[in-house]
Amino acid sequence: MAKINIVQAINQALKEEMEKDSSVVVLGEDVGKDGGVFRVTEGLIERFGPARVMDTPLSELGIVGAAIGMSLYGLKPVVEIQFMAFIYEAIEQFFSHAVRMRTRSRGRFSCPMVVRTPYGVGIKGPELHSDSSEAIFCHMPGIKVVSPSTPYNAKGLLISAIRDPDPVLFLEPARLYRSIKADVPEGEFTIPLGKAEVFQEGGGITVIAWGTMFHRAVEAGEGFDCEIIDLMTLKPFDEETVLTSVKKTGRVVIVHEATKYCGLGAEISAFLAEEAIMHLKGPVVRVAAPDAVVPMALLEDYYMPSKERIRKAFEEVMKY
């Protein structure tokens, strides 16, 4: 078993699924010869040819829209959007079409497609290269939103996403792309969508995070009795795992790098207020970005929840 990073793990998942299923195709900007700006699709065009690995015009709406058409006609498109903030043009394609095709046609048509995109701060990119807008998509019925945190779960989750019968948004934490190497088995394995992982058991605080913030929460948790949940699927999130843990600890800290206001942490908090209020020892605390646009590179470290801010939240909830 080789130690590989997230970029290589995703590349492996794509290669294996394309090998296995001729209806799987890849399209996006620079995904062919260039292998994608992060090199995630490297080598695919050489292996599968330009009919299955398509360099498209610069056209995010068109790419997602065309992928909808392809999925309607029996292909399984895996789209790459270069950076998450470039997806905004295509939001209508998701919300007005992809996620409602099944219900609008009462099951006659559906859109099994995956849209992959790097997201999040931490790569010191130019403006609009670091957004975390997962909540916009989590608000849509009919979609699944996934965010891996390790090479292992990146591969297993992507294979599940490609095989899913409905549209999946696959959010790849750009900061983690090459920063972690881990053992990933070659060949097929899947991680089910909708299931979280209890990374570390503990009795004091339930910590809920995903993507880059999952790792930061683990670091911050040193010295605290934390039960750390890597959510992995953001929509639909694993209510059962969260609830079981919260009933045990009675204290909750949710960490995400998107803005706090209407971020996914709001849904998780409200869910816990409805389902677990009697088990809570104190307020649910969210460590998230302020209600402000993602800053440029020089200020991004202030924007992203820091280890210190997370530790402060842990100290806060431990007062109860």
Place this chain on the structure above:
Amino acid sequence: MTEKVIEKFEVKYLQVVDEAGNADPAVFPAVQDETIKKFFETIILVRAYNDRAISLQREGRLGTYASIYGQEASQVGSALALGKDDWVFPSFRESGVFLSLGYPLWQMLRYWKGDERGMKIPKELNILPMSVPVGTHIPHATGAAWAMKIKGHKNAAVCYFGDGGSSRGDSHEGFNMAGVFSLPVVYICQNNQWAISVPRERQTAARTIAQRAYGYGFEGIQVDGNDVFSVYKATKDALEKAKKGEGPTLIECFTYRLHDHTTSDDAARYRSEEEVTEWKKKEPLIRLRLFMQKKGLWTDEYEKGVSAGAKEIVDKAIEEEEAYPPSLPADIILYTNAEPTKRQIKELRELGWQK
């Protein structure tokens, strides 16, 4: 150094049968008398359906409805040119296309009443549910055509939209990709001159919508959208070209929306009675009737028979639609995903829609 013209384009206009019912033999398509009668009978049927739909709406038996009156030649002529394996991506003002392709009439009415099951397309038809957001479905036709090409299938995708839809960015991105990859797709723009109250001149400063195709590297043609033969011929030719691997075509059907935008609109607020009267003289059935009369294919009795038959079909469809059992509220949730999520199962229970 020199300055020279490096690209030129010309936009063709096609009219096969004029307003007086005279056909130009040079461009007349290869159609049998049976097909001509099919044009006529289908136009009568979709018009009968359309009139009844409006009456039903006025009686409170149907929801907001978008009339196709005036555009029947564009819809029937193009739809009857399609092959069985072609895929159709319609907008919301395409009842005539659906019915020409054999869509169950009762289901059409059911949709306009406000029931999603009206767009549960029967398996044997490759039509997508009508796109209510304007123009946003154009890239879907592009993508389906792309998939046909990848799979090596010899069929084509056909996308319908209007002059309003042609202004959307979606049309730009959809056309552009189809041009770049030379995809088997036919874009049919029914330029009915009005996007609710906004006239065609406000959609583009270009003289035609058809000419936009040349910016994307493929052909565009403007046809008389009130002449069923023009639309039929242009669609047939474009489909044939697409299936030979020669790329997309944009057909602009120059027509007119004789009714209000929908039953909720009042067109008298923004356009003159004179304009409508002028266009009424050019409506599709008048010239088709004249043409058929000259060919000895039309008698008063024939039309009476066709109209009575159409009325019967519509009556039966209304009965069928009104007898259809109501939807279950659980359906609101159950078709969202292939499998309901745990949250949805809980919601079904909480709402009392499922045990």
